Amino acid sequence: MTKIDRSLTDAPQSIATVDLSTLRQQLLDLFCQVAYQEGDFLLTSGQRATYYINGKQITLHPQGGLAVGRLLLPLLPEGTQAVAGLTLGADPIVTAVSVVAAYEGRSLPALIIRKEAKGHGTRAYIEGPGLPEDSAITVLEDVVTTGQSALKAVERLQQAGYQVNGVISLVDRQQGGAELYQKVGLPFQAIFAIAEIQQRSAELREQATAS
Numbered sequence: 001m002t003k004i005d006r007s008l009t010d011a012p013q014s015i016a017t018v019d020l021s022t023l024r025q026q027l028l029d030l031f032c033q034v035a036y037q038e039g040d041f042l043l044t045s046g047q048r049a050t051y052y053i054n055g056k057q058i059t060l061h062p063q064g065g066l067a068v069g070r071l072l073l074p075l076l077p078e079g080t081q082a083v084a085g086l087t088l089g090a091d092p093i094v095t096a097v098s099v100v101a102a103y104e105g106r107s108l109p110a111l112i113i114r115k116e117a118k119g120h121g122t123r124a125y126i127e128g129p130g131l132p133e134d135s136a137i138t139v140l141e142d143v144v145t146t147g148q149s150a151l152k153a154v155e156r157l158q159q160a161g162y163q164v165n166g167v168i169s170l171v172d173r174q175q176g177g178a179e180l181y182q183k184v185g186l187p188f189q190a191i192f193a194i195a196e197i198q199q200r201s202a203e204l205r206e207q208a209t210a211s
Helices: 003-010 012-017 020-035 063-076 090-102 147-160 177-183 192-211
Strands: 036-042 046-052 082-086 110-113 136-144 163-172 188-193
Touching: 003 020, 012 063, 012 110, 012 136, 020 063, 020 188, 036 192, 046 192, 063 090, 063 163, 063 188, 082 090, 082 147, 090 110, 090 136, 136 147, 147 163, 147 177, 163 177, 163 192, 177 188, 188 192
Parallel strands: 082 110, 082 136, 136 163, 163 188
Antiparallel strands: 036 046
């Protein structure tokens, strides 16, 4: 485990109080250490890639999840009344943001969008607190490639009568997702572009080799 990874693990209280610029750098390093891999991979989109990012290694990491919640919360558009995302990748993300908001005295429900309707009970696509029609909801995602996954969540929310005010991702692979959201009129933000993760990953490898 590297020095930076230890700083996240051994001092979790700092994750809750460190300034957001420092926290972003720590999260970037954690992405490079535990979530980014190079090789030959088949993506959910059906495309093949020479690298893979397992966002769950970050969002299910105790300090990584807290860092994600803190960094995403201030990016939400003004007036956002809830956060939502397509299961399974977005589940820990919307939860983290909702919990961080609660610690800041803000009520921000989290909604989880099923890929298929529940096969029993209410047969609902959307899990979470019921909200008034036209509520403003931000869709969250771990990694955006073509953008289709988050767009499914957007469509389900719109069908339920909600207003989607944007999509925010932890990582943009820069393979068409941003252009898709622009085409359908959805504001899009990402904490990291893939180029930044790749550059930082190379720097950390060089540092490890030099030491």
